[in-house]
Amino acid sequence: MESHGIVVVMPPASDPSAASVDAFSTRAARPLVVLTAARADDIYRHRFTAAHELGHLVLHADATGDSRQEKEADAFAAEFLTPQDSILPFLPGRMDLARLAELRGVWGVSLHSLVYRCRELGLISDATASRTYQRLRALDGQPGFTAESVSNFPGERPSLLRQAFELAAKEAGLSVSQLAHELAWTSGRVQDLLGVQEQRPVLRLVQ
Incomplete structure (x- = not known):
């Protein structure tokens, strides 16, 4: 489909x-x-x-x-x-x-x-x-x-929306929070529907 x-x-x-x-x-x-x-x-x-x-x-x-x-x-x-x-x-x-x-x-x-x-x-x-x-x-x-x-x-689970989001994130820098704002949804709901996790900066301890 x-x-x-x-x-x-x-x-x-x-x-x-x-x-x-x-x-x-x-x-x-x-x-x-x-x-x-x-x-x-x-x-x-x-x-x-x-x-x-x-x-x-x-x-x-x-x-x-x-x-x-x-x-x-x-x-x-x-x-x-x-x-x-x-x-x-x-x-x-x-x-x-x-x-x-x-x-x-x-x-x-x-x-x-x-x-x-x-x-x-x-x-x-x-x-x-x-x-x-x-x-x-x-x-x-x-x-x-x-x-x-x-x-x-x-293989029976949808992947098209997730792939579309990943492409938009790579090419245009779209984030889950930005998409959630556009849809007036919570970030959690967007993540659930897309099957993705928001990418967060990796924190490193500096001594």
Whole structure:
């Protein structure tokens, strides 16, 4: 997403916005996506949420957040992460959680998402999908069925804003405090959102 010009931001858990929304996207000045991993610190949900917001940016110039648009964004995310033609040959013809657990590691999506994909593509019935979801809830927290923290996957964390700030700091001498003043934010909040620390002079004792 960042390599195609979309600004992605992940507020820290201490940010008030992280407690009130899962994600948000807008086309305002340029495409912007806000992800709040603190709401669900699970790499698989994190990826699906990012793809869901990408779906809104691609499909909905006049995003209203209604149920139809949400379903369309979900369908986009599923096809984006697990394209039908690519994943269909690997999905089991009958429910097999061990097989789906292997696919989770390869495709980087949740077991729930893979079960949904199996049902969506007609490999299992609605009743089988419902029973499988119940089983997954019972297995939650057990080895192989636990959430994996986004912090364990550094490549999945935004870096575009930090890189832009570092370039501005190098080329124009921009500091965190100057940027915070322009935004009318605290320096701490700017540091959290950028993932940088203000550079301070190194003090040396002179004898």
